[in-house]
Amino acid sequence: MAIAVRLDELLHARRMTLTELAARVDITIANLSVLKTGKAKAIRFSTLEAICAALECQPGDLLAFDPMLPAEE
DSSP, rough: OOOOOHHHHHHHHOHHHHOHHHHHHTOOOOHHHHHTTOOOOOOOOOHHHHHHHHTTOOOOOHHHEOOSSSOOO
C-alpha cells in the first residue's frame, strides 16, 4: 500500500511508548501495533482524531503517501 504510517517516528519524537498511547487513546496495543507496522487496512476517523490529539499532531504528520511502497495485491 502506498500509505506510510509514521507512528513509530512520532512516538519516538514525543518520548512516548505504544503502551502509553494505547491507554491515552483507549485502543488495544495489538490494534495500534497493526497500524504502526502498516498492516492496517483502514482507520476510523475517531481513532485518527484521538491519536492526533494524544500526539499533538496533524493527520498528515501520521500518514504519508509514498508511491515507492509496494502495491497491495
